Amino acid sequence: MGKRQERPRIGLALGGGGARGAAHVGVLRALEAAGIPIACIAGTSAGAMVGAAYAAGLTTEQIEQVFASVRFRDLFRPAWARDGWLDNAPLAASFERAVGRLRVEDLNLPFAATATDADTGEPVTLDRGPLGPILRASTAMPCIVRPVPLGGRRLVDGGVLHKVPVQLARELGADIVIAVDVSVPYSWRRKKPRHPLVFLMRMLEIMDERLVAAELNGADIIIRPWADCGIFEFHRYRSQILSGQAAAEAAIPAIRARLAGFGAPTVPAQVTRPAPATSPADPASPASPAAIPAASQSAPAPAVPATSPPVPGRLTLPAPRRPQASSP
Numbered sequence: 001m002g003k004r005q006e007r008p009r010i011g012l013a014l015g016g017g018g019a020r021g022a023a024h025v026g027v028l029r030a031l032e033a034a035g036i037p038i039a040c041i042a043g044t045s046a047g048a049m050v051g052a053a054y055a056a057g058l059t060t061e062q063i064e065q066v067f068a069s070v071r072f073r074d075l076f077r078p079a080w081a082r083d084g085w086l087d088n089a090p091l092a093a094s095f096e097r098a099v100g101r102l103r104v105e106d107l108n109l110p111f112a113a114t115a116t117d118a119d120t121g122e123p124v125t126l127d128r129g130p131l132g133p134i135l136r137a138s139t140a141m142p143c144i145v146r147p148v149p150l151g152g153r154r155l156v157d158g159g160v161l162h163k164v165p166v167q168l169a170r171e172l173g174a175d176i177v178i179a180v181d182v183s184v185p186y187s188w189r190r191k192k193p194r195h196p197l198v199f200l201m202r203m204l205e206i207m208d209e210r211l212v213a214a215e216l217n218g219a220d221i222i223i224r225p226w227a228d229c230g231i232f233e234f235h236r237y238r239s240q241i242l243s244g245q246a247a248a249e250a251a252i253p254a255i256r257a258r259l260a261g262f263g264a265p266t267v268p269a270q271v272t273r274p275a276p277a278t279s280p281a282d283p284a285s286p287a288s289p290a291a292i293p294a295a296s297q298s299a300p301a302p303a304v305p306a307t308s309p310p311v312p313g314r315l316t317l318p319a320p321r322r323p324q325a326s327s328p
Helices: 018-033 046-055 060-069 089-099 131-138 166-171 196-216 234-260
Strands: 010-014 040-043 077-081 084-087 111-117 123-126 148-150 153-157 176-180 221-223 269-271
Touching (some): 010 018, 018 060, 018 234, 040 166, 046 060, 046 111, 060 089, 111 131, 131 148, 131 153, 166 176, 176 234
Parallel strands (some): 010 040, 010 176, 040 111
Antiparallel strands (some): 111 123, 111 153, 148 153
């Protein structure tokens, strides 16, 4: 008898986007409900936060409660330094209160986050060591949040180079990569910014567009929730979760088709953004869940595999004297 073929490993590449990262919770919830097993998670910025919490064993309901209770002061404190206006030390403390003082090695799933060396511009992979400093580094938005000293480097947000870390998910062992992009839709960008900081972030995201598009070429499935939300609008978490869940549910047929045809070269199956959803917790959303249209997706077709982004450098952190893992 022939050797039984093992089930392909599915990896998630969760992109950055501040408060829009709540959509990742909805994506995870939909994948769980559909019985889609996740073998590994790579995350950038907010995607790293949600991915680490999930890999630590928190349920999607518990992660949603974190979003429901989080306040700006739980993530940042004023710094007014030359290299940033804010310090994100409170973010690490808030994460540790939710899941405990864990190391990457303690997680239930293979996990890695991305960061960027603020001095050399090199991509850095953070795949071992204490989670608190790793998440601080991956979420340190340049010019806004001060660089995080780690392993002899000054690190900033991984989204500078790898906003949706598709290649990193491959390095973790994924055969099929589901990329979740929470970049803002063009229509949202046309809204008049209320603060210079909002305008700055909007310009940075426009600059990111081509970089993100090139990186997404390496994914098997691309999910784009409707991300009509500012990076600091954490009070709109509920509509983002619903949007992520709707977008992922629409992607389930494409994921099943990719699993069934594993091994055949395909172009990425893209799921278009559903319209935003309304919930009692988020009255600002302009449409109701019933108004969410069925997402369209491209049928798999033979194509030349996309060129993979450069492999990021790895940063190994020194182990503490007596590492202790706390249960969530």
